[in-house]
Amino acid sequence: MKRSIAVLLLWCVTAGAEEPAAADARVDGALDVVPFALPAYQPETSWLLGGAAALVYQPPKDSGRRESQLLLAGAASVRKQFTLSLSSDVYAWEDRLHLGGTLSAARFPDQFFGVGSDTRASEKEPYSPTYYELELSPKWRVLPALYVGPSGRLQIARVAGQLPGGLLDRGEVTGERGGTTVQLGVSAFWDTRDSTLYPRSGSLIRAQARMARRALGSTTEFNLLRIDGRTYWTMPYARHVLALQALLELRGGEPPFYDTGKLGSGEMMRGYYEGRFRDRQHLALQAEYRTPLFWRVGSVVFASVGNVGRNLDAAMLSGLKPAAGAGLRLAPMKDVPVNLRLDVAYGSDLFFYLNLGEAF
Template sequence: MRGTLVTLLLLCATAGAQEPPLTVEASEGSLSVVPFALPAYQPETSWLLGGAAALVYQPPESSGRRESQLLLAGAASLRKQFSLILSSDVYALEDRLHLGGTLSAARFPDLFFGMGGATSASAEEPYTPTYHEVELSPKWRVLPSLYVGPSGRLYVAEIDNPAPGGMLDQGDVPGARGGTTVQLGVSALWDTRDSTLYPRSGALVRAQARMALPALGSTAAYNLLRIDGRGYLTMPYAPHVLAVHALIELRGGEPLFYDTGKLGSAEMMRGYYEGRFRDRQHLALQAEYRAPLFWRVGGVVFGSVGNVGRSLDEELLSDLKPGAGVGLRVAPVADVPVNIRLDVAYGSQLSFYLNVGEAF
């Protein structure tokens, strides 16, 4: 759930960056300060209000270099949830170096249903987690579209107000009392998209391989391989676009329950409450067809399948959970490829999403 709000705020700041209110022009590009505020809605948070301020660098168009951004953002919901984040997406040294990182904190009343892909909705247990996270992933360009580098993550969680007598209250679940995760590893980024805001062609692949060990200060010992791949194809009857998104999360060892794969969010497996199903292994695949309708209004239809499980076995692949929905897209500013999106999806429940930017 924290990740969903973070994504929303990143999209808000990116949308605001298209027409910055304060810009300093220079021969080497422009530097802009972008404030932004936006209401949004999704099942995990109810209504929320987010605010952001971004420092955006736009290089000269003739340079062929990429934009850079530093983001400070926050959000609060009607359910007394909050999220704060300082994020870096900076390209330096003529785009040879990418500096990615996150400093964040969040507190969300949440729900726990147990582990696995066959838990019952009646097993719902409320609890209140508080998270603090630092993540650093500097990457060096080794090929024209490929960046590789080390990756580190510190994640500290406190778990409050578990349901009396429930699984978390009894302490039977790893992480039921909170804990600390320290991960070290490598990350890679491959990006051939024609646009970071509304891609019509190309692909994006993010990969991470990290380990968490007690010797590093972690409460639990486990390893993680995460691959997030997205592809975009402009149809012959442009500007219709077919977009496909695949996610693989594989874990070995015993991760804390809040650090496992979670099915459902505003980006992947819409129609499922985020964390309704969770476990060590997490697979998901979705496709979305995007088409203009009239004026600056577009429509989408999407479908997804996914599952979680303790092991990567036949049961995980044979019991895939489906989801599907439709949505509207409205571009608030002409000639700016950033949409406000309203999605209606059904998976384990009927869900509505009001956000800025595409789901993926």
Template sequence: MTPLLTAMLGALLASAPEEAPEGRFSVVPFLLPAYQPETSFLLGGAASLVHQPPASRGGRESQVMLAAAASTRGQFTLLLQPDVNLLEDRLNLTATASAARFPDRFFGMGANTRAEDEEDFTPIYFELELSPKWRIAPRLYVGPTVRYQHARFTQVVEGGAVQRTRGAEGGTTLQLGLAALYDSRDNTLNPVTGVLARLNLRGAQGAWGSDYAFAVLRLDVRRYVPLPWGPRHVLAMQGLVELRDGEPPFYDTGRLGGMELGRGYLEGRYRERQHLGAQVEYRAPLFWRLGGVAFASAATVAHDLRNLHINDIKPAAGVGLRFAPMSDVPVNIRLDVAYGSEPSFYLNVGEAF
């Protein structure tokens, strides 16, 4: 989902208390109006609850993101996404709970679909993902992961491309697997240096109550390099490998584009079992609490790895502004403009990666 956000209505800032022995909690909420053709006018809000451990003790920050949006046509999305560190960083708990009824566009499968084949449909999703990971070595966490998803579709074109694609009837999947996390970042909210690597291996089987049988390998690696010509000048890099085996439904395949990797493309403009991408972003302070970024990305999708072709790579680039509502909490509100297949605007809390 990539709405064209018109402006930010306001930012309501919670005052930060004095540092206590258990650390400090801060809240960064905001409201924003938006407009996109599929939804008409949209009002959304988000809030980040941030915990910063005492500087004298060190440790990793924790964040819980809550976001919601509703439109004048009765569409909605609701997201709760914690990333919490417990037991003096011996346990990392990440989770996602979401529900959405939001319009989408389907162009077919593969890297060579045509814009004129666009077909509207409205999915309804319920999703829950949970991944507790224990530290087994310095900066390395490993643990189980479980992902439940239920999907159904409304307002589907009768006899159209969606109805002819695997997964058109919706259904339920339960994926079980293993997750690993390596994190050497200096800050989990807005890093300047370090590496973050996430590996997920999951599978779905009919015996587990899933309507589809397939396996997923997802590797997401990010590197942050401080640049020598000033503080807070950072080169951020990301690489993504997302591979599937079996026959997943079309709505659970790789989706190129969106608010993170592939800004400039509608999320899901290109879909397939295999999804590869990379991006780089230069981040620099401007003045006061404002910063600027410039970014570029390249990504592609394919049914099988042997079908990958250099001509199918989709490039994109853009620039953005960052605003830190609180001087002592490293969470930015970001506004990006990018061009891939068309100009796109993004307004959100936190960095793209």
């Protein structure tokens, strides 16, 4: 839900910037307040509606500096799932400093299938978690496209609504009643994309390494290394784009079940319910080919493989799970490179997704 709202924010701001009068007003930079609402659909939420207000700073025209945003967002689904967040994506000191952070609360009734890569769909059980989270990640620019800095995260989770006699009720799963997670570490990103909305060339790599310790206030102790890499190529055919993504999450120790790697989502491994399979280690790869059709309509085909496991070993790598699908794209506004996205994908089941912005 959060990603959909953020994409719509960028769409609204970019649309406003395309107007000539607005462009002239931005010679010295400008602040805007952007309100909006967003309907969407995905398997985990069914239909949902999100709304937000954003304070956006667009730097002086032709300055080469990055846009800054403060976003207050909320969303609710027909399954009585709610989320509210305040996030920061601010650049300061001539883009030498990036101030990233999120303060959020969510109540997200969901399904738990167990831990591991061979759980059964028939054994799913409901639970109702509530999350409160604070994440801070200031970064300094150390190279033209590379930002590095410390990272901290506090999460307080409460889990209720367990199925009587189920896995989460028997005390056999770490975090079955919730808990507190305090993580400290470092994070970085390297971004050479030609566009944040619809990249046709360049790459984006995000990395973070964090540890949770009881001495810091955590209920359990575990480590996390997460690397998300994406690259984009423009094909010889006009406006055709090949996009690739690789995601690796490695954990040591005993993370709570709600903080493990989850296979499936509307962005990676479409065709799997998010959390259908979950465990300490998570690996996923996907490719997508994007083709214009006519007017503002385009199409995509995509395929992915991934798996989760207790350890990153031969058994996990030999049991990669496949998914594939296709979709249509519609650009609601001329010269604004953000698409409405309708995808149909098959992995463990046949799912469809309606959202704004590309999957990655």
